[in-house]
Amino acid sequence: MTRAPRARGDVHLVRLDPTLGSEIQKTRPCLVVSPDELNEHLRTVIVAPMTTAGHAYPWRVPCRFRRRSGFVALDQLRTVDGERLVRRLGRLEPQNIATVLQRLQENASDPAVAKYMTWTPHRTVADTKEFLSRCERVWIEGSAFPWSLWYKQDGAFVGLIEVRVRASAVDLGYALARRWWRQRLMSEAVTAMVEWALAQPTIYRVWATCDVDNVASARLLERVGMEREGVLRRWLVHPNLSEAPRDCLCYSIVKAG
Numbered sequence: 391m392t393r394a395p396r397a398r399g400d401v402h403l404v405r406l407d408p409t410l411g412s413e414i415q416k417t418r419p420c421l422v423v424s425p426d427e428l429n430e431h432l433r434t435v436i437v438a439p440m441t442t443a444g445h446a447y448p449w450r451v452p453c454r455f456r457r458r459s460g461f462v463a464l465d466q467l468r469t470v471d472g473e474r475l476v477r478r479l480g481r482l483e484p485q486n487i488a489t490v491l492q493r494l495q496e497n498a499s500d501p502a503v504a505k506y507m508t509w510t511p512h513r514t515v516a517d518t519k520e521f522l523s524r525c526e527r528v529w530i531e532g533s534a535f536p537w538s539l540w541y542k543q544d545g546a547f548v549g550l551i552e553v554r555v556r557a558s559a560v561d562l563g564y565a566l567a568r569r570w571w572r573q574r575l576m577s578e579a580v581t582a583m584v585e586w587a588l589a590q591p592t593i594y595r596v597w598a599t600c601d602v603d604n605v606a607s608a609r610l611l612e613r614v615g616m617e618r619e620g621v622l623r624r625w626l627v628h629p630n631l632s633e634a635p636r637d638c639l640c641y642s643i644v645k646a647g
C-alpha cells in the first residue's frame with residue numbers, strides 16, 4: 391500500500407477515535423509536528439489536533455486554516471499510526487507553524503534555559519510528569535513552593551520561580567522560557583517574592599546563588615537589590631556544564647535593623 395506523504399506543517403484529517411476520557415475525539419484536522427526525517431521512515435506520525443472550540447489556553451496556539459479561526463491543541467499532542475490519516479487537507483500558514491514549533495521547543499526541553507540549572511533538559515513527557523509530581527510533593531511537604539508564571543495579556547506560560555524556606559531564610563530559584571528573556575519579567579517576579587518574604591515576621595534573609603558564568607542571573611539579582619556576598623566554591627553541580635560541582639556566586643538581601 392502506498393503511504394500518503396506527510397510533512398511537518400501539513401494538516402491531515404485524522405481519525406482519532408476510539409479515545410478515552412478527556413482525549414480529543416472525532417475525525418478532525420490535525421497538524422503534523424514530527425520532523426520530516428521521522429515522517430519518511432516511520433509508520434507513525436506525531437500530530438497536534440486542531441479545534442475551533444475552546445479558549446486560548448497557553449498550550450493552544452491560535453491559527454487560521456481554510457478561512458476558519460481555531461487552535462492547534464498542543465495539550466492533546468499524540469503519536470498515531472499512519473492508518474489514522476484519512477487525507478491531506480493542506481498546509482498551515484508559515485507563521486502559525488513557526489509559533490507551534492517555538493512552543494514545543496521552549497520550556498523545559500530548551501538546552502539554553504537548562505544550561506546553568508541543576509537539571510538536564512527534559513527528553514520525554516515522563517521527565518516532565520516526574521518534575522510536576524516533584525512540584526506537587528514539595529508544596530504539600532512545605533519544603534519548597536514552585537510557582538508557574540503566566541503572561542497577563544495572552545495567558546502564555548512564561549517560566550517558573552521557586553522559593554525554599556529554611557528556618558529564617560528563603561532562597562530562590564527561577565527560569566524563563568527563552569523568548570521572554572530580557573524583558574524585565576523575572577526582575578518583576580523576584581522583586582515580588584523578596585517583598586513578600588521580608589514582610590514575613592519570621593524571615594530575615596532572602597538569598598540566591600548562580601553559576602559564576604551565569605551573567606544574566608547575576609545581573610538580575612543585582613538589579614533587584616541583592617548584594618554579592620562572595621563565591622561559594624564547588625557549591626552546586628550544573629550537569630549541563632560538568633559533573634563536578636562548580637563555583638557559584640552568592641547573593642542576598644536581609645531585613646534591616
Ligand SMILES: CC(C)(COP(=O)(O)OP(=O)(O)OC[C@H]1O[C@@H](n2cnc3c(N)ncnc32)[C@H](O)[C@@H]1OP(=O)(O)O)[C@@H](O)C(=O)NCCC(=O)NCCS
Nearest residue numbers: 503564565566571572573574575576577600606607609610
Ligand atoms: C536569568 C534569567 C531568569 C534572567 O531573566 P530576565 O527576565 O531575562 O532578566 P531581566 O530582563 O529582568 O534583566 C535583569 C538584568 O539582567 C540583564 N541581563 C539579562 N540577560 C542578560 C544576559 N544574557 N547578559 C547580560 N545581562 C543580562 C538585564 O539587562 C538586566 O540588567 P539591567 O537592569 O542592567 O538592564 C533568564 O536569563 C533565564 O531564565 N535564564 C535561564 C535559566 C537560568 O539561568 N536561571 C537562573 C539560575 S541561577
